[in-house]
Amino acid sequence: MTLLFRDPWIKPLSDFEAGSDSCKHCNAKFGDVEFVTSCDFCEIGVMHDRCANEHILKKHRTALESKMSLHKDKPLHDYQ
Numbered sequence: 866m867t868l869l870f871r872d873p874w875i876k877p878l879s880d881f882e883a884g885s886d887s888c889k890h891c892n893a894k895f896g897d898v899e900f901v902t903s904c905d906f907c908e909i910g911v912m913h914d915r916c917a918n919e920h921i922l923k924k925h926r927t928a929l930e931s932k933m934s935l936h937k938d939k940p941l942h943d944y945q
Contacts, residue, residue, distance in 0.1 A: 873900040873914035890916035905932075 875898060887894050888901075889910035895901065900914040906925040921929055 873902040873917075875900060885911045888912045888916050890920050 885895075890912040893913070895913075901911050902914050902917045903909070903911055904917060904920060904925070906921065906928045909920065912920065
């Protein structure tokens with residue numbers, strides 16, 4: 866199994882800090898406390914963590930598989 870980590874973060878307290886008040890994938894408004902992230906492969910913007918998973922698997926599968934193959938032989942740290 867290959868594990869790649871993309872860290873979601875808790876939506877900042879103000880929309881100004883996040884740069885958006887809605888998800889760039891599903892267009893739903895962000896709640897007060899939600900896990901958000903961005904795409905590692907394009908500049909789509911801030912989206913829900915679960916939306917980012919869907920977006921990356923649909924739009925960037927080839928790039929994701931390429932990134933996975935680059936990291937395939939790298940050993941994990943002791944804490945992983």
